[in-house]
Amino acid sequence: MNKRTLLAACAASAISALALAPQLAGAQSNKPIKIALIASKTGPSEQYARDTERGVRIALDQLTNGTMTVLGRKIELIVKDDQFKPDLSKAMLTEAFGDDKADIAIGTSWSGGALAMAPVAAEYKKILLLEPAIADSLTGSAWNRYMFRASRNSFQDALASAAALKDGDSIAFLAPDYVYGKDGVAAFKEALGALKRKVNIVHEEFIPLATTDFTASMQRILDKLKGASGKKHIVVIWGAPNPVRKLSELLPQGQDIGFVSIGGANHENIKPWTGLPVSGGIYYFYTFPKNPMNDAFVAESVKRYNVPPDLFSAGGFVTVAAILNGIKKAGTTDTEKLIAAMEGMEFDTPKGKMTFRKEDHQAMQSQYVFQTKKAPGSKGELDVLDLVREVPASEMPVPVKVKSAQ
Numbered sequence: 001m002n003k004r005t006l007l008a009a010c011a012a013s014a015i016s017a018l019a020l021a022p023q024l025a026g027a028q029s030n031k032p033i034k035i036a037l038i039a040s041k042t043g044p045s046e047q048y049a050r051d052t053e054r055g056v057r058i059a060l061d062q063l064t065n066g067t068m069t070v071l072g073r074k075i076e077l078i079v080k081d082d083q084f085k086p087d088l089s090k091a092m093l094t095e096a097f098g099d100d101k102a103d104i105a106i107g108t109s110w111s112g113g114a115l116a117m118a119p120v121a122a123e124y125k126k127i128l129l130l131e132p133a134i135a136d137s138l139t140g141s142a143w144n145r146y147m148f149r150a151s152r153n154s155f156q157d158a159l160a161s162a163a164a165l166k167d168g169d170s171i172a173f174l175a176p177d178y179v180y181g182k183d184g185v186a187a188f189k190e191a192l193g194a195l196k197r198k199v200n201i202v203h204e205e206f207i208p209l210a211t212t213d214f215t216a217s218m219q220r221i222l223d224k225l226k227g228a229s230g231k232k233h234i235v236v237i238w239g240a241p242n243p244v245r246k247l248s249e250l251l252p253q254g255q256d257i258g259f260v261s262i263g264g265a266n267h268e269n270i271k272p273w274t275g276l277p278v279s280g281g282i283y284y285f286y287t288f289p290k291n292p293m294n295d296a297f298v299a300e301s302v303k304r305y306n307v308p309p310d311l312f313s314a315g316g317f318v319t320v321a322a323i324l325n326g327i328k329k330a331g332t333t334d335t336e337k338l339i340a341a342m343e344g345m346e347f348d349t350p351k352g353k354m355t356f357r358k359e360d361h362q363a364m365q366s367q368y369v370f371q372t373k374k375a376p377g378s379k380g381e382l383d384v385l386d387l388v389r390e391v392p393a394s395e396m397p398v399p400v401k402v403k404s405a406q
Contacts, residue, residue: 032075032076033076035075035106036080036097037056038080038113039081039082039109044241049109052315055317055320056319058304058317059324060077061300062300082108090117107130112180114135115138118143132151132316134153135154136183136186137179137183148363149361150321156283158184158187158188160369161191162191162195171200171201173188174205174235174237174243175204200230205220214246218247218251222252233257244259258279261279267307267308267382278372283351283367284310284351285310285368288368293350297309297317317349343356351365354393368387369388371386
């Protein structure tokens with residue numbers, strides 16, 4: 001081929017490519033937006049997985065006005081079960097990004113699984129919304145720039161719960177012996193310092209998550225609390241099923257010891273709390289927020305599932321709200337443009353407005369301080385918590401723990 005023929009061929013090829021470009025762009029815009037939800041539908045966190053998925057599905061319906069579309073593209077939800085196994089958490093996310101070509105992912109139901117997933121998001125350069133895993137390390141030492149969390153972290157939970165304590169109180173911790181429990185205890189101690197609460201910490205009890213007999217642990221805790229000053233509390237950092245009722249049955253008669261609960265307060269766990277001295281901080285309880293979005297969310301949950309939403313349903317809803325707001329703001333599902341759009345983004349949720357902090361992609365938000373009702377007779381079977389106060393984001397000094405954007 002001579003030079004003139006070659007130039008002519010190149011020109012023709014370029015013209016053809018330009019002619020084809022609108023068709024390719026149109027085809028791209030018609031592709032479904034794939035959102036993968038990795039959840040522990042099998043194992044000890046199955047309640048969390050169930051309720052997270054409920055919130056995700058309600059949000060996708062309500063926030064798209066029933067169309068399941070955004071930017072004119074259909075939304076496809078891909079749900080995978082990691083069975084509460086970290087190797088499967090990693091494998092399911094790899095499969096979602098690699099085989100299913102998911103644009104964005106949500107997961108998973110426990111912090112150990114989410115830690116295993118973190119490097120996969122970086123490898124595929126796709127956004128992972130952490131939900132409902134709350135370990136501080138996920139927006140700290142294990143964080144990478146592809147990770148966002150619209151839900152709360154351990155420190156935000158701890159700040160709200162620590163606000164329920166008074167100077168001079170004495171506490172002992174009971175927590176599971178893995179990252180969630182250890183991060184939770186560390187966050188609570190740090191929160192006490194941030195709030196300048198002068199509380200006496202007498203013991204830290206870490207035990208396997210699979211524990212069902214708490215007799216030995218409670219005996220060690222009670223021995224340490226014996227003779228302690230001020231009001232005595234057992235700070236329970238746990239998942240599902242929450243053991244507060246079992247622990248209360250091991251208290252000697254006449255012992256004036258309260259419980260501070262952090263995490264795990266889904267409806268199944270809250271039901272047995274009526275009449276027990278439980279207080280603490282909580283991410284969401286369906287009667288606390290007062291706004292039209294929450295009203296609609298509660299009504300739809302009752303309509304679909306015959307139960308109001310709990311904090312895991314709220315977490316699923318909030319996460320979808322963040323994703324859809326990000327996609328609309330970016331005008332695309334391109335990862336880099338999404339990151340740019342979501343950093344510093346403010347968005348509406350059933351809890352009110354939230355904002356993604358640019359430095360670590362943690363959503364800054366309000367939390368709630370609760371106490372159990374003193375007696376039954378509430379408006380509904382699940383209405384067993386009283387709101388003590390809403391703690392606004394401006395009163396929550398959550399530290400940035402990432403060194404730099406990775």
